[in-house]
Amino acid sequence: MRANTPFSFEVYPPRKPELQAELRETIQRLAEVGPEYITVTYGANGSSRDSSLECVSYIRQNTAIDPLAHLTCVGSTRDEAEALVRQFYGAGIRSFLALRGDAPEGTQPGEDFLGELKTAADMVALIRSVSPYARIAVAAFPNGHPDSTRANQDIEALLAKQVAGADFAITQLFFHASDYIEFVDRARAAGVTIPLTPGIMPVTTANRLARIVEITGLATPQELTDALAAAGSKEEQRAVGIQHAVDLANAVLDAGAPGIHLYAFNEHETVLEVLRRVGVIE
Numbered sequence: 001m002r003a004n005t006p007f008s009f010e011v012y013p014p015r016k017p018e019l020q021a022e023l024r025e026t027i028q029r030l031a032e033v034g035p036e037y038i039t040v041t042y043g044a045n046g047s048s049r050d051s052s053l054e055c056v057s058y059i060r061q062n063t064a065i066d067p068l069a070h071l072t073c074v075g076s077t078r079d080e081a082e083a084l085v086r087q088f089y090g091a092g093i094r095s096f097l098a099l100r101g102d103a104p105e106g107t108q109p110g111e112d113f114l115g116e117l118k119t120a121a122d123m124v125a126l127i128r129s130v131s132p133y134a135r136i137a138v139a140a141f142p143n144g145h146p147d148s149t150r151a152n153q154d155i156e157a158l159l160a161k162q163v164a165g166a167d168f169a170i171t172q173l174f175f176h177a178s179d180y181i182e183f184v185d186r187a188r189a190a191g192v193t194i195p196l197t198p199g200i201m202p203v204t205t206a207n208r209l210a211r212i213v214e215i216t217g218l219a220t221p222q223e224l225t226d227a228l229a230a231a232g233s234k235e236e237q238r239a240v241g242i243q244h245a246v247d248l249a250n251a252v253l254d255a256g257a258p259g260i261h262l263y264a265f266n267e268h269e270t271v272l273e274v275l276r277r278v279g280v281i282e
């Protein structure tokens with residue numbers, strides 16, 4: 001058993017109003033097993049501002065679990081970003097994932113899309129100024145950020161986020177435990193001291209894997225691709241994805257990871273099964 005291992009989940013706001021009841025049921029089922037926090041994503045360029053706020057407020061008011069709100073600053077003035085943070089703070093939210101955010105679709109190479117806050121480190125500093133005791137997480141990229149132009153740029157960005165006041169980082173998903181382990185070694189050697197929580201995604205269908213590779217720019221993991229292709233039914237593919245996530249979680253925990261963060265895809269059964277099989281919950 002790994003009964004004392006901290007764990008957490010990510011959900012996203014419902015994409016259609018009719019999915020809200022289902023998400024609330026999922027949140028209740030995730031909350032029952034006692035995660036440290038449940039994070040709620042923030043749609044690109046603020047597209048989910050109201051539904052993200054609604055979702056974190058639901059978690060705060062209806063569970064005993066701390067909601068952690070993802071917020072982005074891309075394309076905003078400083079005043080707009082501050083108004084956003086104050087809106088969530090006013091709703092009782094005290095935990096945040098401070099992000100820069102992606103360029104809007106259609107941005108031309110070289111076009112300035114950033115706004116007044118240029119990096120996630122600026123967003124960390126802004127949140128700190130609004131809420132000195134907030135719990136602030138940031139993103140980390142074991143396989144490099146797609147915008148990185150040179151080696152170590154991601155580690156420098158992570159250091160800048162730490163200096164600005166980040167409490168811990170959650171990593172982008174990765175497919176091999178060595179990606180995380182080597183990244184932690186490089187970060188520690190460069191002076192990063194905050195906990196680096198591995199983000200683990202059970203990839204339960206071949207279609208999902210293809211989509212993830214497209215969105216993240218990660219290299220296609222051949223073994224997982226082959227295993228999902230060889231699995232016949234949906235159930236067999238799900239078993240492959242769960243086993244892969246279980247193996248990753250065990251390997252990174254054995255290597256000293258401070259906990260695990262599971263990308264739940266608004267569905268509780270798969271991530272709970274992963275936690276059971278790793279021995280984190282009964």
Ligand code: FAD
Binds near residue numbers: 044098119145173
């Ligand atoms: P930053 O850390 O500011 O920068 C990204 C990269 O730019 C760095 O890794 C580095 O390569 C370079 N860089 C930045 N600052 C410096 C510096 N000082 N020195 C050197 N290089 C630098 N997006 C959403 O829109 N909504 C979400 O809810 C969301 N959730 C996420 C959750 C997690 C766990 C992760 C890993 C990502 C998430 N993203 C989300 C994606 C994120 O918005 C994108 O990665 C975006 O392109 C950059 O945001 P960032 O916070 O990583 O930016």
